[in-house]
Amino acid sequence: MKTHEALPLSRRAFVKSTVAASGGLMLTLALPRADAALNPWTGDAAGTEISAWLTIDPNSQVTIRVAQSEMGEGVFTAMPMLVAEELDCDWSQVKAEYASANRSVRENGVYRRMGTGGSGAVRRSREYLQQAGASARERLKAAAAARWDVDVNTLRTDKGRVFHDASGRSAAYGVLAAEAAAITLAEEPAIRKAGEFKLLGTPLNRLDVPSKVDGSATFGIDVKVPGMVYAAYDACPVWGGALASLDPAPALAVKGVKQVIEVEDGFAVIADSYWQARKGLDALAPNWDLGEHANASSDAMRAEFKTDLDRRGVVAHEEGDAYANLESAETVIEADYDAPYLAHLAMEPVNCTVAIAEDRVDVWTGTQNPESILGAAAEILGRAPETIHVHNCFLGGGFGRRSMPDFARRALAIAKALGPTPVKVLWSREADTRTGHFRPLAALRFKAGFDASGKPVALLNRSATHSILAGFRPEVVQNGLDGSSTEGLENQPYDIAHVSIEHHLKRTPVPVWFWRSVGSSQNGFALEAFIDEMAEAAGQDPLAFRQGLLHKHPAMLNTLNMAAEKASWGRPMAPGTAQGIAIHESFGSICAQVAEVAVTRSGEVRVERVVTAIDCGNTVNPRTIAEQVESSVIYGLSAALWGRSDIENGQVVQQNFDRNRVVKMAEAPAIETHFSLSGGEHWGGIGEPALPPTAPAVVNAIYRITGRRIRALPIAQHDLRWG
Amino acid sequence: MITLTVNGKTHTIDVEPDTPLLWVLRDHLDLTGTKFGCGIAQCGACTVHLGGRPLRSCVTPVSAAAGQAITTIEGLAGDTLHAVQQAWIEHDVPQCGYCQSGQLMVAAHLVDNNANPSDADIDKAMINICRCGTYPRMRSALHRAAALARDAMADA
Numbered sequence A: 001m002k003t004h005e006a007l008p009l010s011r012r013a014f015v016k017s018t019v020a021a022s023g024g025l026m027l028t029l030a031l032p033r034a035d036a037a038l039n040p041w042t043g044d045a046a047g048t049e050i051s052a053w054l055t056i057d058p059n060s061q062v063t064i065r066v067a068q069s070e071m072g073e074g075v076f077t078a079m080p081m082l083v084a085e086e087l088d089c090d091w092s093q094v095k096a097e098y099a100s101a102n103r104s105v106r107e108n109g110v111y112r113r114m115g116t117g118g119s120g121a122v123r124r125s126r127e128y129l130q131q132a133g134a135s136a137r138e139r140l141k142a143a144a145a146a147r148w149d150v151d152v153n154t155l156r157t158d159k160g161r162v163f164h165d166a167s168g169r170s171a172a173y174g175v176l177a178a179e180a181a182a183i184t185l186a187e188e189p190a191i192r193k194a195g196e197f198k199l200l201g202t203p204l205n206r207l208d209v210p211s212k213v214d215g216s217a218t219f220g221i222d223v224k225v226p227g228m229v230y231a232a233y234d235a236c237p238v239w240g241g242a243l244a245s246l247d248p249a250p251a252l253a254v255k256g257v258k259q260v261i262e263v264e265d266g267f268a269v270i271a272d273s274y275w276q277a278r279k280g281l282d283a284l285a286p287n288w289d290l291g292e293h294a295n296a297s298s299d300a301m302r303a304e305f306k307t308d309l310d311r312r313g314v315v316a317h318e319e320g321d322a323y324a325n326l327e328s329a330e331t332v333i334e335a336d337y338d339a340p341y342l343a344h345l346a347m348e349p350v351n352c353t354v355a356i357a358e359d360r361v362d363v364w365t366g367t368q369n370p371e372s373i374l375g376a377a378a379e380i381l382g383r384a385p386e387t388i389h390v391h392n393c394f395l396g397g398g399f400g401r402r403s404m405p406d407f408a409r410r411a412l413a414i415a416k417a418l419g420p421t422p423v424k425v426l427w428s429r430e431a432d433t434r435t436g437h438f439r440p441l442a443a444l445r446f447k448a449g450f451d452a453s454g455k456p457v458a459l460l461n462r463s464a465t466h467s468i469l470a471g472f473r474p475e476v477v478q479n480g481l482d483g484s485s486t487e488g489l490e491n492q493p494y495d496i497a498h499v500s501i502e503h504h505l506k507r508t509p510v511p512v513w514f515w516r517s518v519g520s521s522q523n524g525f526a527l528e529a530f531i532d533e534m535a536e537a538a539g540q541d542p543l544a545f546r547q548g549l550l551h552k553h554p555a556m557l558n559t560l561n562m563a564a565e566k567a568s569w570g571r572p573m574a575p576g577t578a579q580g581i582a583i584h585e586s587f588g589s590i591c592a593q594v595a596e597v598a599v600t601r602s603g604e605v606r607v608e609r610v611v612t613a614i615d616c617g618n619t620v621n622p623r624t625i626a627e628q629v630e631s632s633v634i635y636g637l638s639a640a641l642w643g644r645s646d647i648e649n650g651q652v653v654q655q656n657f658d659r660n661r662v663v664k665m666a667e668a669p670a671i672e673t674h675f676s677l678s679g680g681e682h683w684g685g686i687g688e689p690a691l692p693p694t695a696p697a698v699v700n701a702i703y704r705i706t707g708r709r710i711r712a713l714p715i716a717q718h719d720l721r722w723g
Numbered sequence B: 001m002i003t004l005t006v007n008g009k010t011h012t013i014d015v016e017p018d019t020p021l022l023w024v025l026r027d028h029l030d031l032t033g034t035k036f037g038c039g040i041a042q043c044g045a046c047t048v049h050l051g052g053r054p055l056r057s058c059v060t061p062v063s064a065a066a067g068q069a070i071t072t073i074e075g076l077a078g079d080t081l082h083a084v085q086q087a088w089i090e091h092d093v094p095q096c097g098y099c100q101s102g103q104l105m106v107a108a109h110l111v112d113n114n115a116n117p118s119d120a121d122i123d124k125a126m127i128n129i130c131r132c133g134t135y136p137r138m139r140s141a142l143h144r145a146a147a148l149a150r151d152a153m154a155d156a
């Protein structure tokens, strides 16, 4: 690593910090925000810690630690609801803060699963969060029983108080907290089940919203540490390329620029403020060695993926003999689909602030995985994990982008070069896009055979796409199969006797990653669009055709029927408008949608309304669920209409919002959310499952208006003039 | 040295005149509610009011803002929250929240200048990007905010 210095960096006033007894971290120097409540990482020093999950202060305010990342999906409300359900506290006295990854490292994984993804926050932590609440409640009751010398079974709890009805006594949790903290239960209480809930299933407003309407919520980009310098970073625009040479002089001539640092595949300009760093960076003309992928092109990759579809792939799922039955079928239809590479484009460009002291390291960022950043810091800086403190902030969108630690790794390398001077590294939108990872390119082929009565007898599917897991957990990719690549295909729900689902695992220079709804985003599109083609071949209405093949899946059938009924499927539509339907199961939830679409004769598409039915089993906060449905539909619609990350000459073509068109207010459809809950013990995810049905519902509607089957995304590349 | 009046307070700042107003607000004045999303006047995350009108601060040199009243999200509320902030809370609008300062500055200007904005007015004014897709809730919250503002006028 080389560094070029303009001025020697003075040893600066350094951030002093201490670990509070609580899970959070307290900074002894002022952060930019006066009100600690708005810093999601700041511990509540006033409270008595009942367990790692919660503290109760003397006024009975309950602070609940959230081990998942708040990126808009509502975990800062849903996770506390799970604890509060059992705690019987007063919801108006509940506050949320982030759990500390450092503490989890020091205390044997006390916060269990800290990564946020796979729509798994509720599904994977519900039971132990309810348990934490129930346990705290019983300890508070035990404290009251000891105080009053009564049988604990004669006590009840409500709204943050323990009551002894026989004597008319009651005590607030805040009064009992210190005594409760000293009590160990002989056995853990049972947790409530569906049907017994008081809070779960109630629509509540989000706890983080007030701080997000007055500018006070702290995102990673807002962190300011005393003595901090700013860095602008850029990397070789081609994957695998490197910096051949760099003349730092033009940057060093910019006022405020202190240093130019070469790091890994790029360089950083260090300055007193971000704009000076950025100006310095823009002044440089790096000489890149573009490496072996300088001619890489996504058009060529797509062509190669499609060629693979001519060969049998590795079998991901098989029933009966699809080949023989396609051979003997009365009618056979076939179609090829594809979907492009796609950037996440979270609203906040990635950034990371690092302060390295002799005995500890502090990292501030918005991440979907604080533990991976903690591990990266320990590795890059050669420090013990116990000395690394990752302070998660509110995330300006995640969608998978912030589950990669790539940006934090670069920031840590830059900070290492700077030594004890704290630094905030901020990516430009363009650099965020081109150094990010992408939804994989995918090509898919379907073949369906029908008997003389029009009944589908065989389905063959081949797909060619990347394995995301192959990049970081190669051991789970067995026989060239990665379940996340074929999800939605290998578990296709339709009752067809002979099925073969095959896969070609591809690799290109383009780095791939989880993108909201992962494989289901492309697979759900292709399968559900092809199902409409099959319905047409069978001479059936798209809804009736699906109903006929879903009789073994009552939950899917219910959800499909609810969407159809709520949208008045089949109602007369104005000329140039039509309905399209699709259903997909992912992340434990089933989602059906009816899209109402208008296409002008000149080919302009407008999605007017999307009616959604969702079965996520049970609900924590139905309001947040409706919000996540709206969010997923709109995110999915941007991708369906315009989303593409083309690669030309080894570089991403669309790097900023000037070339990445996304849905805005005027294009946003009206969105309705209806629940078709199967209940019981089933809890499904909610951050992603409403995305996959949107694209196919829209293209299925477009076909009914224009007669054009859209088999390649995005929609905007097709000429849809009609009439 | 540049003199700026932000949220009613005057500041004298030692900064290059071509520095975008966005970075002066964020890095020099610690008013970090105004966000950076694209830097090329495409997304609106950086929207503030200059002389009472919405402006994308990422492409506005600070020199162009000198001498005019600047309002940021931190200064939008008076004694009470602005009607759009109240409605945004009521309708649970923000998700990740990152775009919301910019959205609110545009929404506030719309409500302040149009007592009863139609859906078409909303489509025309609200041109900032929200990747979380809070548009349907912003629309209903805007109608609510306009009603709140009308009620406040009637009471006054």
Ligand code: FES
Residues within 6 Å of the ligand: B035, B036, B037, B038, B039, B040, B041, B042, B043, B044, B045, B046, B047, B056, B057, B058, B059
């Ligand atoms: S940051 Fe100014 S418009 Fe995007």
Ligand code: FES
Residues within 6 Å of the ligand: A072, A347, A396, A397, B094, B095, B096, B097, B098, B099, B100, B129, B130, B131, B132, B133, B134
């Ligand atoms: S609320 Fe996340 S970008 Fe708008």
